[in-house]
Amino acid sequence: AQKVTQAQTEISVVEKEDVTLDCVYETRDTTYYLFWYKQPPSGELVFLIRRNSFDEQNEISGRYSWNFQKSTSSFNFTITASQVVDSAVYFCALSAKRETAGNKLTFGGGTRVLVKP
Amino acid sequence: DAGITQSPRYKITETGRQVTLMCHQTWSHSYMFWYRQDLGHGLRLIYYSAAADITDKGEVPDGYVVSRSKTENFPLTLESATRSQTSVYFCASNDRGNYEQYFGPGTRLTVT
Numbered sequence: 001a002q003k004v005t006q007a008q009t010e011i012s013v014v015e016k017e018d019v020t021l022d023c024v025y026e027t028r029d030t031t032y033y034l035f036w037y038k039q040p041p042s043g044e045l046v047f048l049i050r051r052n053s054f055d056e057q058n059e060i061s062g063r064y065s066w067n068f069q070k071s072t073s074s075f076n077f078t079i080t081a082s083q084v085v086d087s088a089v090y091f092c093a094l095s096a097k098r099e100t101a102g103n104k105l106t107f108g109g110g111t112r113v114l115v116k117p
Numbered sequence: 118d119a120g121i122t123q124s125p126r127y128k129i130t131e132t133g134r135q136v137t138l139m140c141h142q143t144w145s146h147s148y149m150f151w152y153r154q155d156l157g158h159g160l161r162l163i164y165y166s167a168a169a170d171i172t173d174k175g176e177v178p179d180g181y182v183v184s185r186s187k188t189e190n191f192p193l194t195l196e197s198a199t200r201s202q203t204s205v206y207f208c209a210s211n212d213r214g215n216y217e218q219y220f221g222p223g224t225r226l227t228v229t
Contacts, residue, residue: 004159006159009157033216035218037220043205043222043223044220044222044223045207045220045223047217047218047219050216050217091159091160093160095216103148103150103211103216103218104150104162104165104175105150105152105160105162105209105218106162106176107152107159107160107161108159109157109158109159110159
């Protein structure tokens, strides 16, 4: 069985501070995908990033960066210089690379980020 | 409109009533999914479908029924709604070989 744990339920920061969201996962699959989704107050789910389990290269995209460490089963996400518009719930998710099973996602419980002006 | 749509967006029903939530996608994606979102649980998979007429259970299927007679539609039916089924329901789809999943806007269901 797969499991995704986001230990932080809520993080509150002041604008321009950096925010790091933790994600720890469990899976028996050797090949899998990890995702981050953002859910703003309007309620829709916005895809942010997907990483393959065989690609541990970390990435920076604008104010977002990701730290994938297979050895510790962690896939952390950082927002640099946070802005009020970053206020949202962020979900980490995992899926196995099994074509016949589709892309069934296992989600963490989410971390609510509140950025205060 | 292109994309994935859900209807209704909001629904209030009474315990014991049958409710059907609709999901429609215009991309002809092979895979479709239903998730429910509850505080503290994130999103949990209810049912999914790999193609028309092929469906399978997810993590929390009890009390729900699905069908998929056409590729573009994937309705979710609560045969006898219970208060524990009060939730936000998301439909999603992805194409074969593409692991980015696209989500609908969600349906907020309240069972009184």
